[in-house]
Amino acid sequence: MNSESESIINMLTLLNLIHSVFGEGADAVGLDFLSHVFWDKYLEFEESREAYDKVMNILERVIRIPMHQYARYFERYTQLSATRSTSELVPLEQYKQFVEESTHEGQETTLPAKSDEEIEVEVRGRIHQLSLEIYTKTQTETNNRWIYEAEIKRPYFHVKPLDEHQLDNWRKYLDFEQIENDPTRIQFLFERCLVACALYEEFWERYTTWLISKTLYDDAKIAFLRATTRFLPQDQPLVRLSLAIFEEQFGDIDSARKRYKDILQYVPNHLETIWRFAQFERRQNPSDPSVAENILLSQLNADNLDKPTKAFLTVQRANLVCYTQKNISKAREIYIENSKEFSNVKYFWLNYFNFEYIHYDSCIESLNIALDLLHNTADLPSETFQGIHTRHLDFILERGVDVSSYFQSKSFMRQPTKSMDANKKRVSLEENPQPSKQTRINASTIPNSQINPNPHNPIYPSSSFTHYSSTTNPWPTQPGYSQNMMMVQPPYPYQYQYQYQYSTSGYPNP
Numbered sequence: 183m184n185s186e187s188e189s190i191i192n193m194l195t196l197l198n199l200i201h202s203v204f205g206e207g208a209d210a211v212g213l214d215f216l217s218h219v220f221w222d223k224y225l226e227f228e229e230s231r232e233a234y235d236k237v238m239n240i241l242e243r244v245i246r247i248p249m250h251q252y253a254r255y256f257e258r259y260t261q262l263s264a265t266r267s268t269s270e271l272v273p274l275e276q277y278k279q280f281v282e283e284s285t286h287e288g289q290e291t292t293l294p295a296k297s298d299e300e301i302e303v304e305v306r307g308r309i310h311q312l313s314l315e316i317y318t319k320t321q322t323e324t325n326n327r328w329i330y331e332a333e334i335k336r337p338y339f340h341v342k343p344l345d346e347h348q349l350d351n352w353r354k355y356l357d358f359e360q361i362e363n364d365p366t367r368i369q370f371l372f373e374r375c376l377v378a379c380a381l382y383e384e385f386w387e388r389y390t391t392w393l394i395s396k397t398l399y400d401d402a403k404i405a406f407l408r409a410t411t412r413f414l415p416q417d418q419p420l421v422r423l424s425l426a427i428f429e430e431q432f433g434d435i436d437s438a439r440k441r442y443k444d445i446l447q448y449v450p451n452h453l454e455t456i457w458r459f460a461q462f463e464r465r466q467n468p469s470d471p472s473v474a475e476n477i478l479l480s481q482l483n484a485d486n487l488d489k490p491t492k493a494f495l496t497v498q499r500a501n502l503v504c505y506t507q508k509n510i511s512k513a514r515e516i517y518i519e520n521s522k523e524f525s526n527v528k529y530f531w532l533n534y535f536n537f538e539y540i541h542y543d544s545c546i547e548s549l550n551i552a553l554d555l556l557h558n559t560a561d562l563p564s565e566t567f568q569g570i571h572t573r574h575l576d577f578i579l580e581r582g583v584d585v586s587s588y589f590q591s592k593s594f595m596r597q598p599t600k601s602m603d604a605n606k607k608r609v610s611l612e613e614n615p616q617p618s619k620q621t622r623i624n625a626s627t628i629p630n631s632q633i634n635p636n637p638h639n640p641i642y643p644s645s646s647f648t649h650y651s652s653t654t655n656p657w658p659t660q661p662g663y664s665q666n667m668m669m670v671q672p673p674y675p676y677q678y679q680y681q682y683q684y685s686t687s688g689y690p691n692p
Contacts, residue, residue, distance in 0.1 A: 200227065207224075208220070212243075212247065213367060214374065215248070215249050215250055215331045218249060218250060218255075221244050224240055225240055225241075228240065234265075234266075238263070238271075241255060241259040242259070244259075245320060246316060246320060248326075249324065250331075252321065256313075256317050259313070260310075263309070263310075268280075268302060268305050268306050268309060280304075280305045280308045280309065281301060281305055283308070284301045284305050285301055326358070327355075327358075330351055330355035330358065334352075335348060337374070337377065337378055338378065341381070344378065344382075348378075349379070352378070355371065356368075359371045365396060369393075369401075372385075376389065380413040381413055381414070383409070383414050383421050386405065386408075386409040390402050390409075391424070394428070399432075403428070406421065406425040410422055410425060416444075416445075416448035417449055422441055422444070423454065423458055426438040427458075430462065435466060442458065442459040442462060443459075450484075450486075451481070451486065451487060451491065453494060456495065459477055460475075460477045460498065460502065461474065464502065464506055471507045472507075474502055475499060475507075478498055479499065481495055482495050482496065490529065492523075492524075493530040494529065497529070497530060497533045500516040500517055500533075501513075503516065504537070510541055514538075514541075514548055517552075518555065521534070521560070522559055525560050526561040531562065531566075531570065532570070534552060535573070535574070539577055553574065556570065
C-alpha cells in the first residue's frame with residue numbers, strides 16, 4: 183500500500199471519528215435551549231467539506247428543536263432548500279403524495295394538463311407550507327419554555343446552595359415537560375437540572391422515580407449510583423432508601439440490607455430508615471416475624487431517643503405484633519404497659535384507641551380499660567382529651583351493641599383532669615392578658631374537627647419527625663417525615679398506604 187492510499191484511509195478514518203463525535207454531541211447537548219453554539223460548529227464543519235446534503239439533514243433536525251436562535255436556523259433552511267431538489271426535502275412517500283395531489287388538482291375542469299414545471303412549483307409550495315407549520319410549532323414551543331429558561335441563573339454545578347426561587351423554577355420546568363409528555367425531552371431536562379441541582383436529593387428522587395415508571399431500569403440504576411456515590415452526602419438518606427427498595431425489587435437482597443445498615447450507621451435513629459428496615463425484614467422473613475420486631479426493640483433500647491420517637495416505634499412494634507404475628511393480646515399489652523410512659527403523647531393515645539376500635543368485636547372490655555387509662559393516666563390537652571371522647575361516643579352509636587355506656591362516657595367529658603385544669607388556668611389568665619401574651623397558642627392542641635370519627639381510617643399527628651435527628655419538641659416542625667408515617671395500620675393483611683412527601687428544603691446549610 184503506497185503512501186497516498188494510506189493518507190486517504192487516514193483521512194476517512196479521521197472524518198468518521200469527527201462525525202462520530204458530532205453525533206454523540208448532538209445526542210448529549212442538541213436539545214439544550216442554548217445549543218446553537220454546538221449546531222453552528224457542526225454546520226460549519228459540513229459546509230467546509232461542501233457536504234450540503236448533510237447540512238440539509240442537520241437543518242431538518244434543528245428547525246424542530248425549541249431553542250434560543252430557532253428563527254436563524256429556519257432562515258438558513260429556507261435559503262438552502264430553494265437550491266435543492268424537492269425530492270430531497272421530504273420523505274419519498276410524502277413526496278409522491280404531494281406530486282399526485284398537485285397532478286390531479288383541478289383536472290375536473292377543462293383546463294389542460296399541468297406541465298412538469300407547474301407540478302414542481304406546486305410541490306415546492308406544499309413543502310414550504312409544511313415547513314411553515316414546523317416553524318410555527320417550534321416558535322410556540324420556544325415561547326412556552328422561555329418562561330422557565332429566562333429564570334435559570336446558574337445552569338452549571340456549584341457547591342453553594344441555590345436560592346429557593348431557582349429550585350422552584352426547576353420544579354415547575356420539570357412539571358411542564360412532564361405534562362408535555364415527550365420522554366426524550368423529559369430525560370434531557372432532568373439531566374440538565376441535575377447539573378445545577380446535583381446536591382439536592384429531591385431531584386434525584388424524582389428522576390429515578392420517573393425512570394422506573396418508564397421501565398428504564400438500567401438508566402435508573404446508573405442514576406441511583408451517581409447520586410449515592412458522587413453527589414449526595416451520607417446524611418441525606420432518601421435516595422439511598424429508594425435504592426434499597428429498587429435492589430430488593432430485583433432480588434439483590436444482601437445489597438438492600440446493607441443499604442439500611444449503612445444509613446443507620448451514618449444517621450442513627452433515623453425513623454424512616456428504622457421503620458423501612460423492619461418492614462424489609464418482615465418481607466424477607468415471613469416465617470419468623472420476630473426478626474422485624476427485634477429491629478424495633480433494638481432501637482427502643484437506645485439511650486438517646488426522645489419520647490415522641492419512642493412512642494412512634496412502640497406503636498409500630500404493636501402493629502407488627504398484631505398484624506404480622508396475629509397476636510392481639512400481646513399488642514394490647516404493649517399499649518397498656520407503655521400508657522404511663524407516653525401519658526402526654528397524643529399520637530400514642532390516638533393509635534391505642536384506634537387499635538381497640540378495630541378489635542372491638544373480639545374484646546369489648548378492653549375498650550373500657552383504655553378509657554379508664556385515658557382518664558386516670560393520660561395527661562393530654564383538654565381539646566385532645568374531649569376530642570377522643572367525642573370520637574368514642576360516635577363509635578358507641580355506630581358499632582356498640584347497646585347504648586348503656588353512652589351517658590357514662592359522656593359524663594367523663596365533663597369531669598376535670600390535670601391537663602384540663604391547667605388549660606382552664608391559662609384561659610383565665612388570657613381573659614385579661616398582658617399585651618405580650620395575647621398571641622400565645624397551645625401548639626399541642628387540635629380542634630375536634632381534626633379527630634377522625636372513623637376508627638378504620640388512619641390517624642395522623644399534627645406534624646412530623648425530622649429526617650436527621652431527634653428533638654425534644656414533642657412534635658417537631660422541621661421538614662422531612664411525611665405525616666403519613668404517623669398512622670395506624672389497617673387490619674390484616676398488613677398493607678401500607680404510605681406516600682412519603684420528601685423534604686424540599688434543599689441543600690443543608692454549611
